Amino acid sequence: MKLFHTLSILFHQGKQYIPDPTKAEVPGIFRGRPVISTAAVDNEAVVDCCPLKAISFDGKMFVDLGKCGFCGICARQFPEKIRFTKDYKMATTIRENLIVIEGEDKPIEFGPKPECAKVFKGSLKLRQVSAGGDNSCEWELGATSNVNFDMGRYGIEFVASPRHADGIVITGPITKNMARATQICYDAVPEPKIVALCGTDAISGGLYAESEDIDRSFIDSHKVDLFLAGNPAHPLTIINGLLGLMNRKGK
Amino acid sequence: MLPLYYSDMKPLSIKNLQTVAFSQIPSTEDYSEFSALVHELMAIESCHCVNYFAYKKNDALRLIMCIANDDSASIEVFGFSLNDDKLESLQIEACNRFEREIAENFDLSLLNHSWPKPLRTTSDDYPFYRDEDEEIHEVGVGPIHAGIIEPGHFRFTCKGEKILNLEIMLGYQHRGVEKLMVEKLMLSQKAMLAESVAADSAVSNSVAFAGVWESLCGFTARKELLYARTLACELERIAIHTGDLSAICGDVAYQLGNAVYGRLRTPVINFIQKWCGNRLGKTAVRPFETPYPFTLELVTDLRVILAAFEKDFVEMSQKIRRFPSVLSRLERTGIVTTEQAEAIGAVGMAGRASGIYRDIRRSHPYLLYQAGNTAVKHHGDVYARTQIRMEEVVASIGIIRSLLDSWPYNEYSHAKENYSPAADSFALGLVEGWRGEACHVAITDEAGRLALYKYKDPSFHNWTALELAVRNNEISDFPICNKSFNLSYCGHDL
Numbered sequence: 001m002k003l004f005h006t007l008s009i010l011f012h013q014g015k016q017y018i019p020d021p022t023k024a025e026v027p028g029i030f031r032g033r034p035v036i037s038t039a040a041v042d043n044e045a046v047v048d049c050c051p052l053k054a055i056s057f058d059g060k061m062f063v064d065l066g067k068c069g070f071c072g073i074c075a076r077q078f079p080e081k082i083r084f085t086k087d088y089k090m091a092t093t094i095r096e097n098l099i100v101i102e103g104e105d106k107p108i109e110f111g112p113k114p115e116c117a118k119v120f121k122g123s124l125k126l127r128q129v130s131a132g133g134d135n136s137c138e139w140e141l142g143a144t145s146n147v148n149f150d151m152g153r154y155g156i157e158f159v160a161s162p163r164h165a166d167g168i169v170i171t172g173p174i175t176k177n178m179a180r181a182t183q184i185c186y187d188a189v190p191e192p193k194i195v196a197l198c199g200t201d202a203i204s205g206g207l208y209a210e211s212e213d214i215d216r217s218f219i220d221s222h223k224v225d226l227f228l229a230g231n232p233a234h235p236l237t238i239i240n241g242l243l244g245l246m247n248r249k250g251k
Numbered sequence: 252m253l254p255l256y257y258s259d260m261k262p263l264s265i266k267n268l269q270t271v272a273f274s275q276i277p278s279t280e281d282y283s284e285f286s287a288l289v290h291e292l293m294a295i296e297s298c299h300c301v302n303y304f305a306y307k308k309n310d311a312l313r314l315i316m317c318i319a320n321d322d323s324a325s326i327e328v329f330g331f332s333l334n335d336d337k338l339e340s341l342q343i344e345a346c347n348r349f350e351r352e353i354a355e356n357f358d359l360s361l362l363n364h365s366w367p368k369p370l371r372t373t374s375d376d377y378p379f380y381r382d383e384d385e386e387i388h389e390v391g392v393g394p395i396h397a398g399i400i401e402p403g404h405f406r407f408t409c410k411g412e413k414i415l416n417l418e419i420m421l422g423y424q425h426r427g428v429e430k431l432m433v434e435k436l437m438l439s440q441k442a443m444l445a446e447s448v449a450a451d452s453a454v455s456n457s458v459a460f461a462g463v464w465e466s467l468c469g470f471t472a473r474k475e476l477l478y479a480r481t482l483a484c485e486l487e488r489i490a491i492h493t494g495d496l497s498a499i500c501g502d503v504a505y506q507l508g509n510a511v512y513g514r515l516r517t518p519v520i521n522f523i524q525k526w527c528g529n530r531l532g533k534t535a536v537r538p539f540e541t542p543y544p545f546t547l548e549l550v551t552d553l554r555v556i557l558a559a560f561e562k563d564f565v566e567m568s569q570k571i572r573r574f575p576s577v578l579s580r581l582e583r584t585g586i587v588t589t590e591q592a593e594a595i596g597a598v599g600m601a602g603r604a605s606g607i608y609r610d611i612r613r614s615h616p617y618l619l620y621q622a623g624n625t626a627v628k629h630h631g632d633v634y635a636r637t638q639i640r641m642e643e644v645v646a647s648i649g650i651i652r653s654l655l656d657s658w659p660y661n662e663y664s665h666a667k668e669n670y671s672p673a674a675d676s677f678a679l680g681l682v683e684g685w686r687g688e689a690c691h692v693a694i695t696d697e698a699g700r701l702a703l704y705k706y707k708d709p710s711f712h713n714w715t716a717l718e719l720a721v722r723n724n725e726i727s728d729f730p731i732c733n734k735s736f737n738l739s740y741c742g743h744d745l
Contacts, residue, residue, distance in 0.1 A: 006507060009570060012563055016514045028525025029543065051439040071534050073439055076542060084528075128399045132426045135401055135741050136450030136531055142399045146497075146513040160397035177373045177423045178402055181394045207435070207443055213427035231533070232450070 017150050021239045022249065030234070031070045031084035036061050036102040039080045049077050052206060065090055065098040065108075065229040066203040090229035091241025098203070098229055110244045114225045116192035120166055120246050123155035126196070127165035127189065129182050132214060133172025136232035137199035141169065144235045151239050154248065162186075167194030167225070170218075171232075173201045173208040179215040186222070194245065196226035198233050206231070258288040262318075262327035267615040270466045270678040271328075273694060278313060278330035282339055285331035289316055289341055297322040299596050299609070301681060301690045303349035304705045305333070305357055312357060314338075317679060317690070321614035326679055333359075340364035345596030348711055371422030371744055379406045379418050386410055390726065394423045401740035405729075412725045417718045424744035432704035438464070441701070442537050445691075448706055449742035450531050454480075454487040455684030456706075457536040459691040462617060463680040464538045467672035467693060475659045479541045481618040482654050483523075483532055485647040488685040490519045492640040493564070495737050499637055500571070502731040503580040511567045518556050525549070539670065550655055557648055568641045581634035585720040585732035588631055595715040599687015601736050604639045605631035605716075611683035619654070631720075636735040643685075674699040686710065686739065708742030 018024045026032075043057045054067035055074060063074075063082070074082045085105075092098060093111035100108075130138050144151040145158065159165050162185045174182055186195070197219070200206040208214050228241045243249070263276050279285050292298050302317040314331045338359045340350055351370040354361045361367040368378055373394070381389075387410050394402035402423035408416040432444050445460035446453045458480050465472060472480075493516040500508030520530040527535035527543045534542055571577050587597065592605035602609050606629040612620040626642040628635035672695050680691045687709030696702040713736060721732050 005570060009507065009511065009563075009566055012566065013511060013514065016517075026524070027521050029528045030524055031528045049439075051435075051437055051443055069443055070529070071439065071443060072528060072542070127395075129395055130399070130401045130424075132424050133401075133741065134447035134450040134453075135739065136447070136453075136533070138399050138401060139451060139531065143517075146517070147510045148514055148517050158399055172424070173426060175424060175426050177371075177425055178394065181402065181423070185395055207431065207440065207447065208426045210434075211427040211431055213425055213430075231529075232531070234530070 016147050018148055021149060021151075021236055022243065024236060026086055026088055026234065026236065030086045030088065031072050031075075032234075033065070033087040033090055033108060034063050034068075034075070034082055034084045034100055035105045036063060036082055036100060037080065038103045041078055041081045046074060046078050046081055049074055052200070060102040062102070063100045064204075065100060066095060066227060067200065067206070068229070068231070069200055069206065070231045088234045088236045089240050090233075090237050091244060092227050093225060093245070095203075095224070095227055098227055113245065113247050114194060116194065117245055117247050119192060120194075121248065124167075124242060124246055125157050125159045125165050127162045127168045127185060128158050129168050129170050129178075129185050131170055131172040131178035131182055131202075132175035132208070133199065133201045137171035137202070137230075140230075140232045140235050141171070141198060141238060144238050149235045149239060151235075151242070154239075154243060154246070156239075156242050156246075162188035163190070165189050165193070167196065169196045169198050170202045171198045173205040173211070173214045174216055174218055176213055176215045179218060182218050186218070194225040195222055196228060196241070196245075197224055198228045198238065200229070200231045203227050203229065258284065258291050260284045260288045260329060262288065262292070262329040264323075264325045264327055265679065266325060267611070267617050268462045268466045268678070268680045270469070270673060270676050273675045273677045276315065276328050276330050276677060278332055280332045280334065282331060285314075285316075285329070286339070286341055288329060289318070289343065289346070292318045292320075292327055293343055293345070295320065298327075299598075300343070300345050300349070301326065301688065302679070302692055302705060302707050303346055303353070304692070305353045306694060306703050307357065308702070314353065317692070319615060319681065321609065324615050326615070326681070328677070328679070336360065337362050344594045345712070348715070369422070371425045373404070373420055373422045377404075377420050379420075380408065380416055382408055382415070387415065403740050407721075407726060407729075409726055412727070414721050414724055414726050414729070417721050419714055419718060421714070421740060422744050424741040426745070428745040429704055429706060433701050438538060446533050448745065449708060449739040450533070451491055451739065452487070452684040452686060452689065452742065454483045454532040454535055455682045456689060456691075458484055458618065459680045459682040459689055461536055461538040462682070463678045463691045463693050464672065465670075466678045466680070467676055467695060468670035469673065470539060470670050476541055477618050478654055478659055479545050480536055481620065482545070482651055483535045484618070484682075484684075485650050486519060486523055487532055488647045489560075489644050490516055490523065491685045491737075492644045493519065495734060496637065496640055498734045498737070499581070499633070499731060500577070502734050503577055505571075505574075505577050508567060508571055508577070511563065515560060515564055515567075518560060522553060522556050525552070545658075547660060550658055553651070554655060557651065561645070561648055564644060571637075578634065580728075580731065581637055582632060583630075584633045584728050585724055585735060586630070586632045587716050587720045589629065591719050592631065592716060595719070596712045597716045598712050599683065599709045600639050600643065600685065601636060601713045601716050602687065604628045604635035609688070611681045611688045615681050617680070617682060633731050633735040672699045672701070684709065686737070687713065689742075706745060708739055710738040710740075710743045713738055714743060
């Protein structure tokens with residue numbers, strides 16, 4: 001009887017996994033990669049409306065997704081100028097690739113793969129270091145392993161010790177109090193190893209960039225192999241970024 | 252009922268989300284007078300301390316005490332001017348952490364304090380409690396934990412497998428939120444900061460921020476704003492509780508529960524995204540407006556999603572309630588007694604699991620909440636906290652349905668007017684997030700600029716509850732104890 005009950009619960013769930021996370025579509029009005037039109041607007045006003053100073057103007061308008069909070073205030077105030085698409089593939093190995101340029105509507109270029117990517121092709125074990133964020137990216141990193149996104153199918157897993165890991169994923173702007181622990185964790189990961197930054201706070205410091213309580217010296221002194229944009233980065237952004245790093249297709 | 256005061260000092264009685272002139276807050280220079288009033292109020296059963304902080308203006312340090320009275324739906328506010336670099340402790344357990352915070356922020360030495368330790372300063376020589384007994388060993392965990400969790404250092408004092416004491420050193424997430432709240436001048440920046448205090452409570456915190464800001468500006472929110480905000484708060488409660496139930500099942504190695512609750516959270520947060528573009532509800536709430544209108548289509552969608560969710564949620568929860576191998580891990584594990592919970596001023600879901608009837612939605616109504624009943628359990632164990640979550644999810648579905656039934660299909664108009672906060676004012680907002688009560692206080696200067704923003708997370712009280720809960724438990728049960736609370740590191744460390 002008990003087994004029957006368990007089986008009936010299982011049956012009621014149906015199929016929940018996303019068959020191919022590289023082609024899945026996100027529901028609703030997800031704010032992914034923005035597109036900047038060539039419409040003539042008050043450029044200064046657009047630049048000034050951004051709470052995170054992610055928009056700049058120098059002959060053309062630019063939006064830096066490493067600084068963007070994806071709040072959408074620019075798109076609401078200047079819908080003719082900036083529009084957010086549902087493109088969640090906002091991962092790259094080169095920081096500059098996260099800058100979206102006026103008039104260009106093309107996917108974010110992933111960039112060259114790091115040398116060690118060949119080693120990680122079949123399996124990638126990562127250590128997560130949470131360093132002063134708001135727990136949103138941690139939340140989404142956790143969601144990548146649930147039954148819907150099921151990142152484990154690609155051999156990507158978060159492990160409990162840096163000794164077991166092939167690299168670290170940092171979330172948050174890195175507080176002064178976490179600076180040393182971050183370094184110790186990185187040092188404990190065996191070579192070859194990668195560093196990934198997940199979310200706006202980690203990539204640029206976000207709202208906290210000017211806070212005196214953060215310490216970004218780790219980022220300044222280490223090569224970063226992967227940037228995952230978002231506030232927080234969507235699980236599909238994370239999975240696609242990591243698959244790109246492993247040089248693997250989905251499915 | 253207003254209490255009768257025996258003390259010479261009389262507090263200022265305000266309502267939730269009310270703005271008053273800062274000068275109206277009574278203040279004394281006589282510490283004994285202040286202390287007597289605190290003790291008198293805190294002795295009343297329906298009273299608890301919601302905030303106690305210091306505010307420095309022109310080099311004068313003013314301590315401000317805010318005590319909520321659940322019976323009269325009022326918050327008693329009064330102050331004390333400190334002209335010394337020493338702070339005498341009130342010796343009230345529930346105010347303990349507040350005093351440590353004040354002393355740390357303003358470099359004061361604490362006198363006669365039972366636990367005069369740093370609050371957000373991490374160091375190698377943190378004065379952990381130690382026992383020199385030869386049979387006792389210590390286990391240190393963190394700041395980086397084994398899973399995808401925020402940082403904090405846990406020091407267990409154990410005898411064999413049994414935990415005798417746990418002490419938690421926090422502060423790793425300290426990034427200067429309160430300071431930036433004042434420094435960043437754009438309203439959109441402040442709103443984002445309020446949201447990122449703790450992203451799992453992004454909605455309830457932005458509701459509190461919006462409420463406090465609108466109150467300072469003398470803005471009365473329209474009905475459709477209140478509807479959208481109440482709905483967002485309850486969706487957040489459903490989503491996080493469901494996710495935590497999944498994690499609790501995971502920690503007792505119950506795969507089915509872990510997978511089912513885990514996948515049940517997805518349609519709820521995807522719905523939140525469908526509405527506002529973010530799975531955590533960031534940008535769903537902003538002062539003066541609802542940035543993304545809640546359309547008729549969304550109303551229809553939500554009904555369908557909730558119907559499907561509820562069926563599977565109830566089925567799974569019933570299974571767990573009758574499943575001995577899960578229950579044996581949850582029951583009588585991680586107990587916080589009612590006496591302990593009262594002493595430390597436990598709030599929210601964790602408090603209610605230990606028999607404390609405390610729910611800001613009921614006692615200090617805001618948005619569209621009304622006085623009414625909330626689920627309360629008395630065992631104070633992991634199972635009580637699990638049951639509370641299950642019952643609150645079902646209750647929240649009920650609240651959402653009644654909102655949808657009377658949904659105001661008005662056209663949304665974006666706020667065009669420029670509102671500015673009143674000068675020299677004080678506003679206080681309490682909200683009941685899924686974790687419990689969060690307290691937001693804003694003080695403006697003579698030009699109407701924000702001079703101080705003080706935030707208190709429900710975890711501020713409840714971290715002590717976790718320390719108490721694990722005593723005399725096996726160290727292997729620590730994860731479920733921890734998950735049953737799911738406290739916030741970033742909300743505490745700010």
